[in-house]
Amino acid sequence: MATFGEFVIASSGMMSSQMALNITGQNISNIxxxxxxxxxxxxxxxxxxxxxxxxxxxxxxxxxxxxxxxxSQLRDPYLDIRFRNEMSSVGxxxxxxGGMEQxxxxxxxxxxxxxxxxxxxxxxxxxxxxxxxxxxxxxxxLVRNSAESLCQLLNQAASKLQGVMxxxxxKYKEEVDVVDTLIQNIRKINEQxxxxxxxxxxxxxxxxxxxxxxxxxxxxxxVDITYGTEKLGTGVEIEKLTIKMVDNSTNKxxxxxIDGVNSASISIKDPDNQDFTIxxxxxxxxxxxxxxxxxxxxxxNGDVVDGMGYGSIESMRxxxxxxxxxxxxNTDETCGIRYYMQSLDALAQKFAEAMNDLNTNDPxxxxxAGTIAGxxxxxxxxxxxxxxxxxxxxxxxxxxxxxxEIVTSTNKNSGSTANxxxxxxxxxxxxxxxxxxxxxxxxxxxxxxxxxxxxxAVLGSDMQAVSSMYDTYATSADELNNSRDGVSGVDxxxxxxxxxxxxxxFAASCRMMTALDELMDKVINGMGVVGR
Amino acid sequence: MRVTTNSTIRTYRSSLARATVSxxxxxxxxxxxxxxxxxxxxxxxxxxxxxxxHSSYARNQTHQETNSTMISKFEAAHSSMQQISDQYKNALxxxxxxxxTPTGGALKELGETLKGVAESMVYTLNSKYGDKYVFAGxxxxxxxxxxxxxxxxxxxxxxxxxxxxxxxxxxxxxGMTQDEFDRMQSMLNESVYxxxxxxxxxxxxxxxxxxxxxxDSCISGIEIMGYGEDADGNPxxxxxxxxxxxxxxxxxxxxxxxPTANDEQKAEQxxxxxxxxxxxVNTQWATITSRAQFLESNETRLVETGDNLTEQFTSVDxxxxxxxxxxxxxxxxxxxxxxxxxxxxxxxSFIDYMN
Numbered sequence: 045m046a047t048f049g050e051f052v053i054a055s056s057g058m059m060s061s062q063m064a065l066n067i068t069g070q071n072i073s074n075i076x077x078x079x080x081x082x083x084x085x086x087x088x089x090x091x092x093x094x095x096x097x098x099x100x101x102x103x104x105x106x107x108x109x110x111x112x113x114x115x116s117q118l119r120d121p122y123l124d125i126r127f128r129n130e131m132s133s134v135g136x137x138x139x140x141x142g143g144m145e146q147x148x149x150x151x152x153x154x155x156x157x158x159x160x161x162x163x164x165x166x167x168x169x170x171x172x173x174x175x176x177x178x179x180x181x182x183x184x185x186l187v188r189n190s191a192e193s194l195c196q197l198l199n200q201a202a203s204k205l206q207g208v209m210x211x212x213x214x215k216y217k218e219e220v221d222v223v224d225t226l227i228q229n230i231r232k233i234n235e236q237x238x239x240x241x242x243x244x245x246x247x248x249x250x251x252x253x254x255x256x257x258x259x260x261x262x263x264x265x266x267v268d269i270t271y272g273t274e275k276l277g278t279g280v281e282i283e284k285l286t287i288k289m290v291d292n293s294t295n296k297x298x299x300x301x302i303d304g305v306n307s308a309s310i311s312i313k314d315p316d317n318q319d320f321t322i323x324x325x326x327x328x329x330x331x332x333x334x335x336x337x338x339x340x341x342x343x344x345n346g347d348v349v350d351g352m353g354y355g356s357i358e359s360m361r362x363x364x365x366x367x368x369x370x371x372x373x374n375t376d377e378t379c380g381i382r383y384y385m386q387s388l389d390a391l392a393q394k395f396a397e398a399m400n401d402l403n404t405n406d407p408x409x410x411x412x413a414g415t416i417a418g419x420x421x422x423x424x425x426x427x428x429x430x431x432x433x434x435x436x437x438x439x440x441x442x443x444x445x446x447x448x449e450i451v452t453s454t455n456k457n458s459g460s461t462a463n464x465x466x467x468x469x470x471x472x473x474x475x476x477x478x479x480x481x482x483x484x485x486x487x488x489x490x491x492x493x494x495x496x497x498x499x500x501a502v503l504g505s506d507m508q509a510v511s512s513m514y515d516t517y518a519t520s521a522d523e524l525n526n527s528r529d530g531v532s533g534v535d536x537x538x539x540x541x542x543x544x545x546x547x548x549x550f551a552a553s554c555r556m557m558t559a560l561d562e563l564m565d566k567v568i569n570g571m572g573v574v575g576r
Numbered sequence: 577m578r579v580t581t582n583s584t585i586r587t588y589r590s591s592l593a594r595a596t597v598s599x600x601x602x603x604x605x606x607x608x609x610x611x612x613x614x615x616x617x618x619x620x621x622x623x624x625x626x627x628x629x630h631s632s633y634a635r636n637q638t639h640q641e642t643n644s645t646m647i648s649k650f651e652a653a654h655s656s657m658q659q660i661s662d663q664y665k666n667a668l669x670x671x672x673x674x675x676x677t678p679t680g681g682a683l684k685e686l687g688e689t690l691k692g693v694a695e696s697m698v699y700t701l702n703s704k705y706g707d708k709y710v711f712a713g714x715x716x717x718x719x720x721x722x723x724x725x726x727x728x729x730x731x732x733x734x735x736x737x738x739x740x741x742x743x744x745x746x747x748x749x750x751g752m753t754q755d756e757f758d759r760m761q762s763m764l765n766e767s768v769y770x771x772x773x774x775x776x777x778x779x780x781x782x783x784x785x786x787x788x789x790x791x792d793s794c795i796s797g798i799e800i801m802g803y804g805e806d807a808d809g810n811p812x813x814x815x816x817x818x819x820x821x822x823x824x825x826x827x828x829x830x831x832x833x834x835p836t837a838n839d840e841q842k843a844e845q846x847x848x849x850x851x852x853x854x855x856x857v858n859t860q861w862a863t864i865t866s867r868a869q870f871l872e873s874n875e876t877r878l879v880e881t882g883d884n885l886t887e888q889f890t891s892v893d894x895x896x897x898x899x900x901x902x903x904x905x906x907x908x909x910x911x912x913x914x915x916x917x918x919x920x921x922x923x924x925s926f927i928d929y930m931n
Contacts (some may be wrong), residue, residue, distance in 0.1 A: 067906050075581065075582065077584070117906075148616075148617060154614055154615050154616060157615050159848060160627070160631075164634035167635070168634065168637070168638045168641075171638035171771065172638075172641065175641065175642040175646065175770060176649055176705065176706050176708050176716070177706070177708075178647075178768075179716070179717050179892070180707065180708075334740070376914060407782060407783035407784070412796065420861075450642035457758050457762035457763075458714055458762060459713055459715025459718075459766065460714035460717035461708060461712070462714035462715075462766060462768065463714070463768050464784065464785070467769055467771075467778065467785045468778065470771055470776065471778045474776070474777070493631055497624065497627040500615075501628075503617065503720060504616025504618075504620040505620045507617035508618075508620055520700060524584070525583075526579075526583040526587065528577075528806075529582060529583040530579065533580035534580060535578070535580040535581050536925040536926065537927075539633070539927075540925060540927040540930055541926060543927075570831070
């Protein structure tokens with residue numbers, strides 16, 4: 045080493061310590077920056093001389109100082125994968141729970157007056173009518189008013205469920221747009237990282253930003269993320285990120301969402317016709333041109349069919365479309381908004397049919413109109429259609445204007461207060477009906493009140509199960525996030541210690557410089573002056 | 577494991593949030609009088625059980641209301657029967673006097689009195705509970721008994737003396753249309769079943785109430801007072817007997833003699849029949865009394881069932897207030913502990929001690 049080489053050693057020590065202090069400062073200042081990955085300085089010993097044919101075997105080298113090789117981000121890819129997988133489960137259960145909570149705001153009679161209490165009230169009114177008031181107009185009116193309130197409650201519930209459906213549909217469309225935008229943004233950031241890679245820039249901030257986006261994407265759908273390489277020619281390779289949607293039915297990577305600087309767009313198939321299937325489009329470059337594979341074919345993407353998706357988007361779709369046992373294909377197990385709408389319709393229809401039957405036909409099934417006064421339909425559809433649903437059920441115009449009344453007896457020879465038909469009405473509230481879903485499936489067997497309670501129980505049980513799963517996934521995700529933070533997060537104690545460590549190293553290098561200065565002073569000013 | 581500043585803060589934050597939620601829930605538990613759930617999702621099993629208990633309770637309340645109405649109706653019937661009994665005693669007294677061959681116009685007067693008693697009995701049996709006639713069977717909207725201008729007693733439009741219970745398939749008697757005959761038979765076989773919590777159910781085929789599962793609230797005036805005629809052509813109905821007896825005595829002359837020997841014989845028969853028929857009336861009265869007693873004991877049972885159900889759903893819906901308060905105090909303790917720990921742990925780091 046040359047005479048002044050030692051200054052370079054001290055100088056490199058000072059520079060690297062200062063850089064390390066800078067990084068410590070950067071770490072501390074970004075401790076609360078979302079997605080920030082802590083950094084560390086990569087240092088290596090700097091050696092100038094190497095071995096050679098004419099190298100003296102007696103030459104000893106202390107080294108030429110410290111070299112700054114680069115700045116590393118401390119991340120564990122495996123923890124990233126585990127965290128993102130867990131987040132897709134968190135997103136999935138969270139979305140299911142969110143949807144069910146909205147349904148519960150409509151279908152919940154616990155500790156409040158609603159459809160259940162109105163059924164009880166109607167039965168009670170029949171009881172009052174039966175108890176020494178048969179044929180009394182006021183009590184017939186009481187029954188009618190109670191029945192009308194029940195119709196209104198069913199109308200309200202149906203209308204509120206439709207409201208939930210409409211809101212959820214809007215939210216679903218917005219979320220799909222968000223995911224599509226997110227995918228396009230990841231593609232754009234890939235492009236920037238690619239340019240930085242080519243020019244040799246580490247682009248740490250962009251990677252942090254991308255990691256944040258990948259974390260966000262993983263909540264919406266289960267994704268498989270791989271970091272491959274792209275050959276640029278002349279032996280140069282740069283990183284290439286590929287994101288595929290995981291096919292939940294096989295648990296293997298399926299449709300390609302992003303491949304380096306190319307991406308697919310996602311959309312809803314036909315929302316106007318209530319087809320909410322997610323469609324993953326062809327892989328395209330930034331100009332919208334279809335990307336072809338090695339065989340010259342477009343990358344095969346398509347519809348996310350039942351069972352394929354997983355994550356919050358899929359859960360939202362299930363809440364929107366889930367018919368449970370009403371699904372004719374019997375493939376859809378989730379009880380979404382449609383299940384409850386159809387259940388409510390089935391309840392209204394069964395109730396109206398049974399009540400109308402008792403007021404129009406005698407026990408032998410013979411029509412009573414013409415022989416029994418007041419016989420006729422009690423309930424009708426307010427939109428004039430023949431099909432009574434929860435949204436259109438109302439008391440019939442004839443009952444309202446008094447042409448039709450509650451038929452108290454089916455026997456034309458009976459007295460004015462005979463009540464055999466009232467007994468049939470009362471029995472109706474205890475009678476077991478079979479409520480069918482899709483052809484060949486039975487949803488429930490029991491009375492009207494019981495069916496409505498069953499609807500609430502189905503929702504409650506689903507919510508409890510999903511809620512437990514959510515807690516498990518969220519706890520697990522929290523733990524994984526902490527583990528991930530254990531690798532990538534900034535710790536003030538550690539940075540404080542680093543601060544002292546690098547500060548002392550800097551001071552030591554400075555002291556080294558002073559020692560060298562004194563040494564050189566001796567050499568320059570003190571040598572060869574003996575005897576002067 | 578490397579624990580970072582932010583993971584400590586995050587873990588603390590979520591723990592503090594949990595402690596806050598626990599305290600909030602415990603507070604609500606106390607404020608809602610110990611109510612354990614407000615939706616099926618919070619506790620599906622409890623909510624389902626609660627629904628069944630509340631449903632049974634609602635029915636129990638309806639049964640209690642119906643039972644109570646029936647008790648009142650039967651009390652009204654009992655009271656009327658008491659009156660009928662008094663009226664009978666009065667009639668019997670008058671008839672006994674008539675039997676003792678009164679002189680002058682006394683017999684004629686006694687006859688008029690008896691007719692008056694019979695008319696009073698009609699009024700008594702046309703009594704109402706609420707706005708329904710008590711003794712009208714299943715025709716509570718119309719006064720059941722009527723004495724027409726000829727002194728003929730009618731029940732729901734039929735001459736009581738002509739009412740006859742027929743076997744299925746029997747033809748109508750002469751002078752009666754099939755429709756009238758059908759209506760009469762329907763009247764004689766009618767029931768008005770009410771649900772008072774005896775397991776009310778209908779026969780699946782006929783859709784008629786199974787008698788053992790309900791209470792028959794029908795009170796038929798002619799079942800109590802009798803209908804039809806005996807072999808001698810005398811009415812079986814108490815009112816008719818008294819009225820006819822009154823009519824015969826009314827025909828007496830001023831010396832107390834009846835126009836014919838046949839009248840005397842008829843009077844004798846009717847007097848005797850009046851006494852034997854009252855035995856039947858008494859039996860029917862006893863039946864009404866025992867039915868009323870059944871309703872009263874049923875009321876006790878229903879009230880006990882209702883209390884029992886209230887107790888059951890209260891224990892399902894709510895927790896004991898002592899438990900709720902203990903839960904709250906514990907949640908508060910955990911919350912305070914979380915606050916204290918947070919304040920001490922989060923503020924310190926190595927940097928705080930650097931020179």
